[in-house]
Amino acid sequence: MLSVKILPRALATSLFLLLAVASPGVAQESLSKDLPVRVQARLGWGTVRAVQYSPDGARLAVGGSAGIWLFDAHTLDAVSLLPGHPDPVTRMAFSPDGRTLASAGEDGSIRLWNMDADTLRHTLELPNWVAKLVFSPDGRTLASVGGSTIYLWDVATGSLRYTLQSQTNMAFSPDSRTLASVNKATDIVYLWDVTTDSLSFRRTLQSPDSISRVMFSPDGQILATSRGSDNTVRLWDMDTGKLRHTLKNTGDVSSIAFSPDGHTLAIVGRNWLIQLRDVASGTLRHNLTGHTGRASRIAFSPDGHTLASADAAGSIRLWDVDTGTLRHDLQGHTDWVWNLTFSPDGRTLVSAGEVGPVRLWDVDTGKLRHALLQRHTDGVYSLVFSPDGRTLASASKESVLLWDVVTGTPRHALEHPYWIKNIAFSPDSRILASGSSYYSTDNDYTDNIVRLWDVTTGALRHALEDHVERVTNIGFSPDGRTFASGSADSTVRLWNVATGALQQTLAHPDWVAKLVFSPDGQTLASGSGDGTVYLWDVVTGTLRHTLEGHTYWVSSMAFSPDGRTLASVGGSVHLWDVATGTLRHVLEGGPYSVSVVAFSPDGHTLANAHEKATVRLWDVTTGTLRHTLESSPQVGWNYGVAFSPDSRTLASASHGTVRLWDVTTGTLQQTLENSTGTAVAFSPDGRTLASGRWDGTVLLWDVVPASAAGDFHNLVNNPDGRWAIWKSGKMVTAIFNSPRSPVQYYARQNPQPQFVLPTDLRPASQVPHTVTGTPVQKDRTPVPNAQPVTFDLTIGTNGEVRYVDNAKVDDLGYVSYRVQLTWQTNEAQVMQPTLEKGETSESGTDRDR
Incomplete structure (x- = not known):
């Protein structure tokens, strides 16, 4: 993790350290590597759609809109972020040995990740959304279901082995030799031999009713089939292919699960009832009642003694499988719980739902241990x-x-x-x-x-x-x-x-649509559903003026900074004299309706955003149109506009992107890619723009260019890092970011500065700093199982940034780090620039290190 110095208040909102975390110990390079250019931070973890423990219980994977977050399951520190899916991750599965993680996204692709290095191995492209993702027990085959087709993939090569058309569900036998699939048209269960080079057919199971689910018992001797609408679960003998038992439930079957020893089958009905059945005899052991909403998920603990069940109302219950009694009622979720996962040791239950954080529960006590990933669950x-x-x-x-x-x-x-x-x-x-x-x-x-x-x-x-x-x-x-x-x-x-x-x-005579206080607080404007605007005396509550003329409901209002003018939107934009209640100007513009208006802080300009990606800038005094800011119609609806505090820049948010415009000229200054803006806001000092996203995260953008920036020059063809510096008065704030730096080499074998700062940015006195970084390999990938390392660097009064030769660099190889520092300059100093060693040429040793 990184050692960080907090910025002074004057600069605090200009640089946010590129933090996207709420827990210590984060491998910062891995968590920030997928951020768009000029993004200072990602706030939030995004929506969560899938949760999985690794087989050894060491890691917890959380998939969603931001990618896949990997957590240390014991400390709950975020250790890595696996980006790559352009759309939210919806399914995940660890291979039985835990060395591969398979993830599926809404984009229809599957990605196989190397868990030893947290790197991408293979990308498997599919034409359909993935509904199910399962590894064979031997870990050699990955099965995915989507679009009524089953795909079987070779995990080692990422190649497609077999395709089964018109199949809606599947399951591997515990010995990995048999695949059971359900034919969509006939509802016949097919049993396939997957041990041969060509997929061969073994047997069919003909059910009198349609089938939507198949599941093998842990010993592979029984196959359970069910269909939600006929209230029935059937148990089949795999040796003979004959039906053993027909189990009737009192309601539609929504889920089934075998206990780890295979002796018990749990059946969830849509009538809020859970049945525990004896697999050998088919007899009913227990009816588990008490849920107040339809049970949505069940999971057995690894030892089989506890069953967890969750319902649509957010309640989670832990049941004693042997006695059928309720052990604990876990309250905290307020909406649908769609994920229940026991840790491999059975001591922790992880739950995730539509709303709120991912929760980790103590199974023995039923108490909440941690609320992980405080997050938004929608845009x-x-x-x-x-x-x-x-x-x-x-x-x-x-x-x-x-x-x-x-x-x-x-x-x-x-x-x-x-x-x-x-x-x-x-x-x-x-x-x-x-x-x-x-x-x-x-x-x-x-x-x-x-x-x-x-x-x-x-x-x-x-x-x-x-x-x-x-x-x-x-x-x-x-x-x-x-x-x-x-x-x-x-x-x-x-x-x-x-x-x-x-x-x-x-x-009001109609519903209240908008309201806003005047800057002096003496007047309140309220807009009505019938298009009328009312101006009220705040102290007495009396009506001062009734402003009529809009043809639609009032969708937006704003007072000018001096409080003399009110802008209101109700189809067209009207500018009103607040003192007299008279109409000054009607701002017509374009075939599309206006969604929002905003005054510039200096009061000279009014911006109105239209529903079809157009923003217009108006002169407030004359009511004349200054500029029409056109975006591509493909970017969709405008969700908001915001002026910078100095009134020189306007930010507009649309479904596809955030744009920054020059207010004076009307020209586009910047397009913030990958922003998918839903809302925008400038920080009070104007140095940072926050943009909301549909995935539930917020991006913080640096909208003020750095005073100076450059590469780490010790490797010309492939720089080891970047530096950027912002200056305000005599205060300097710097960010040094190196994804791979040979610290010992440049501290000891070939001592030279990483770079030299411009004269006006150099510190008045030497700045020492201890850096915490992550060991990486030459290709910049993390060293497996490596612990964080520390080393020292200095920024000299001559502007040289150097690694310090001391005991900390003994046996220290490549290190990834990111650090932020602040210092004061001494502008009275007169210094000559120092030529960097190796800046214009580099030795073979440098090039090959």
Whole structure:
């Protein structure tokens, strides 16, 4: 892991250390290698779709939208990130020896990973989405099911061995000699010999009913088949091919599982009942009742004595298999639990669901051990920096995450029972307000409550519960004393922030769509569903002006920074005189409706974003169009715009990308690739842009160019690293990033600086620093099972960055590291640049090292 010095506050939001983690001990190079260019950090782990323990229990793999996170199963430190899938990872499987991990993504590809080096071995392309992924018990064959076809792959070579058409499900026998598959058209079970060079047919099993699931008993003597809709499980003798038992359930069968000793079969019915059956006799041992939602997943512990079951309501239950009694009821999930996995030693149960973190439970006590990966489970719809710039809030489907801006780590996860669409910080940055707002005719997706959270502790301060329909918009007054909430119940309510008490209720003739306070806090504007805008006196609650003219509901509003002008959107954009309530300008533009408006901080420019990837910039004084910012129509809907604090740059977020525009000229400055923007926000100092993503993560972009940057020059043809430096006054912040540096060689055998800093960036006094890095091989891949190493470097007053020759470099080979340092310059110093050794030529030893 890296040793890091925290930036001074003035520069804190300009460089975030490229951290994407919430736990110590992270192999930083592996976790940041897939970040797009100029991204400082990835906040969040992305959505989670698959969880697997390695067979030896040493690693925990978590797959989702960001790739595959590999954790040390004992310390829960993230040790690697395996990127590569362009779409979320949906299926994973470890080979029996644990040396290969197979992953399948929504893109239809399968990737085989070398777990010794955390590198990609093979990419297997498929025409269909992968529904199932299974290794044969001997680890030589990988079977994948997708599009009614079974594919059998050679794990060593990555080549396709066999294809079975019109097959919907499959299972390997424990000895790896037999494959059972289900024909989609006939519902006949086919048994195949997979030991020969050509797949050969052995036998069929003809069921009187259709079949959707097949499963071998651990000893391979029995095959279980089931179909959800006929309430029946059948057990077949593999020696004779004859039916042994027909097991009737009281409801549709959704899942089956054999105990590890093969003596017990668990059957899950859609009627919330779980049956435990004796495999030898077919008799019922126990009925497990108590779930309040349909059981969705079951798993036996490795010793077979415990059965874990999860339901659609989020409840997890641990049952004693021998007695059928309930051991523990594990509460914490609030929605569908789709993954249950026991650790190989049986002491830990991992659960993952639609909402909230991945949870690790103590099987003996039933207590929660860890909540891993505080995360968003859907796209990030709202992003807001706190006014002091120290905290970033991101809102998704049913959660708000508060991020420490300096370290990039989550401070608090604020879980909602319903969809969140509105968040706002108080002016003093101490309170975050969140409101559930998602349209539903039956109100299933909103609880009509506004919550006020303590930013420091994450605790709930007040729940404001007077609205009787969904909350549509929220906002704090500039002095932070008053909080306003608008609702589909046609009211605006003003609350006392300190006490949570209701102060006033302002009635609308139609539902409240938007609201916003004037900069002086004296006026509140509220937009209605019928297109009318109302201006209210905040102190008295009296109506000052009624602004009419929109032909559609009011979708966006903004006050100019001086508070004299209000912009409102209701089909077209209207600019209103706040004092008199008169209409100044109507801004017409284009065939598409406007989704959002924003004033530049200097008040001279108004930006409006259209639904079809177009943004228009208007002169506020004259109402004339300055620029039309066109994007490719393929990028889709505009989700938001944001001005930089100096009013010189506009960021626009669309489904495909984030773009930065020059406000003065209207020209495109930068396109931030791989951003898939859903929301954008500038940090208060303007040096960082946060963009939300559909995968539930947030990217922090460096939007201020470095003062200087360059390569590590000790290897001209293949630089060992990059350095970049930002300067503000006399303060310098530097990032040194080397994926492979021969530390001992340049500290001892051929001592020379890694690079030399420009004169105006050199420190006033020598800067020593101890670096923690990761041993790597010459090809930059990690050394298997290597522990982190430390070494010393110095930045001299002459600008030379050198590795120190001391005992720490004994037997030290190639090291990957990333470090951030700060120092002050002495601009009064007069120094001549120092020529780097080997800068213009390099010896054969250098080239071949």
